[in-house]
Amino acid sequence: MKHGCRYGTHRVIEPAGTLPQPALKLDNSTEIFDNEVLIDVITLNIDSASYTQIKNACGADPERMRSMISSIVRERGKMQNPVTGSGGMLIGKVMAIGPDFPDKKLKVGDKIATLVSLSLTPLNLKRIIHLDPESDQVDVEAQAILFESGIFSVLPEDLPEKLALAVLDVAGAPAQVDRLVQEGDTVCILGGGGKSGVLCCYQAMKNVGPYGKVIVVEYAEQNAARIRDLGLATHVIVADATQVMDVYNKVTEITGPRGCDVTINNVNVPDTEMTSILITKGQGLIYFFSMATSFTKAALGAEGIGKDLKLIVGNGYAKGHADLSLNILRESREIRELFEKLYV
Numbered sequence: 001m002k003h004g005c006r007y008g009t010h011r012v013i014e015p016a017g018t019l020p021q022p023a024l025k026l027d028n029s030t031e032i033f034d035n036e037v038l039i040d041v042i043t044l045n046i047d048s049a050s051y052t053q054i055k056n057a058c059g060a061d062p063e064r065m066r067s068m069i070s071s072i073v074r075e076r077g078k079m080q081n082p083v084t085g086s087g088g089m090l091i092g093k094v095m096a097i098g099p100d101f102p103d104k105k106l107k108v109g110d111k112i113a114t115l116v117s118l119s120l121t122p123l124n125l126k127r128i129i130h131l132d133p134e135s136d137q138v139d140v141e142a143q144a145i146l147f148e149s150g151i152f153s154v155l156p157e158d159l160p161e162k163l164a165l166a167v168l169d170v171a172g173a174p175a176q177v178d179r180l181v182q183e184g185d186t187v188c189i190l191g192g193g194g195k196s197g198v199l200c201c202y203q204a205m206k207n208v209g210p211y212g213k214v215i216v217v218e219y220a221e222q223n224a225a226r227i228r229d230l231g232l233a234t235h236v237i238v239a240d241a242t243q244v245m246d247v248y249n250k251v252t253e254i255t256g257p258r259g260c261d262v263t264i265n266n267v268n269v270p271d272t273e274m275t276s277i278l279i280t281k282g283q284g285l286i287y288f289f290s291m292a293t294s295f296t297k298a299a300l301g302a303e304g305i306g307k308d309l310k311l312i313v314g315n316g317y318a319k320g321h322a323d324l325s326l327n328i329l330r331e332s333r334e335i336r337e338l339f340e341k342l343y344v
C-alpha cells in the first residue's frame with residue numbers, strides 16, 4: 001500500500017492539479033491507500049437540490065432516475081450531479097482501515113455516516129437496490145473511500161440509522177443558525193418546512209427567545225401547516241420564494257420596511273437569491289445553505305441594489321454540527337416523530 005495525499009488528490013484523474021471536489025473524474029478503485037478507509041455503502045442520501053434536478057429531468061420515473069444516477073457515477077467515479085455540482089452523503093459499514101488513518105478509535109465493522117460530500121467521495125456503484133422518487137435516500141450495493149481529511153460520525157445507537165442519515169445530511173444548517181442568530185433577532189427561513197428548514201426553525205426559535213421573530217416562507221401549504229402545528233415559527237407565509245416582490249411585501253408586513261436581521265435560505269430550487277437579499281436589513285446577514293444558490297446572482301444582485309450585507313456560503317460543516325443536530329431529535333419528540341414519518 002502507499003500513502004495518499006491527505007486531501008485525496010492522488011485519486012484525481014482529471015483535470016490534474018485539482019482537489020477531488022471540483023475534479024471531473026476520480027479513481028474509484030477499492031484498493032485503499034495507507035491513510036484511507038474503505039466503506040461498504042448501505043444508503044446514499046442524495047442532496048435535495050441534486051435529487052430534485054434528477055427527478056425533474058427524468059419525469060419522476062424511477063427507472064430513468066436509476067440509470068441517470070448510475071451513469072453519473074460511472075462517468076465521474078463519484079455521485080456529483082453535473083448540473084447542481086452537489087452530492088449528499090452516505091451511511092455504510094467500515095470494511096478496511098489503512099494503518100495510517102489518523103482516527104485510531106474507528107474499527108472495522110463500525111457503522112458510520114460520512115460528513116463530507118458525495119461530490120468528493122470516490123464511489124464504486126455496483127447496483128441500486130431501492131430508489132423511490134419521493135425519497136432522496138437510495139439503497140445501494142457500493143463501496144466508497146474516505147480520505148485522511150474526511151470527517152465522519154459513528155452512527156448513534158439510540159436513533160434509527162436512516163433517521164440519523166437524514167439529519168446528518170443537513171447538520172451544518174442548524175449549527176450555523178446557532179452561531180448566527182442572537183436573542184431578539186428577526187429571522188426569516190426560506191423553505192422552512194423542509195428537512196433542514198425544520199431543524200433551523202427549531203434552533204432559531206430557541207436562539208431568538210420570547211422577543212424575537214421567526215418567519216417561515218414555504219411553498220406547500222402542507223409543509224407550512226407542519227410548522228404552524230409544531231409551533232416552530234412565530235409567523236408562517238405560504239408563498240413562492242422565487243416571486244421576489246410578493247415575498248418582500250408579505251415579509252415586510254410583519255417586519256416593517258427594515259426587514260430581517262438574519263435570513264436562512266433552505267430552498268431546493270434556483271432563483272431565490274434576490275428574495276433573500278430584499279427581505280434582509282442593510283448590514284444584515286444571509287446564510288445560503290441552499291445548493292441551488294448562484295453566488296454570482298447573490299453577490300452581483302446585492303451590489304446592484306446597493307445593499308451592504310454579509311453573504312455566507314453554506315459550508316456543510318460546522319464544529320459540533322453532528323451532535324447539535326442529532327440532539328434536536330432527542331430534545332423534540334415532535335420533530336423526531338415527523339422525521340420518522342417522512343424520512344425513515
Ligand code: NAP
Pocket residue numbers: 047048049050086169170172190191192193194195196197217218219220223239240241242266267268269288289290291292314315316317
Ligand atoms: P428539502 O427537505 O427538500 O426542503 C426544501 C424546502 O424548500 C421544501 O420544503 C420545499 O417545499 C421548499 N421550496 C421549494 N421550492 C420553493 C419555493 N419556490 N418557495 C418556497 N419554498 C420552496 O431540502 P433539504 O434537504 O432541507 O435541503 C435544502 C437545501 O439545502 C437544498 O438546496 C440542498 O441542496 C441544500 N443542502 C446544502 C448542504 C450544504 O452543505 N450546504 C447540505 C445538504 C443540503 P416543497 O416540498 O413543497 O417543494
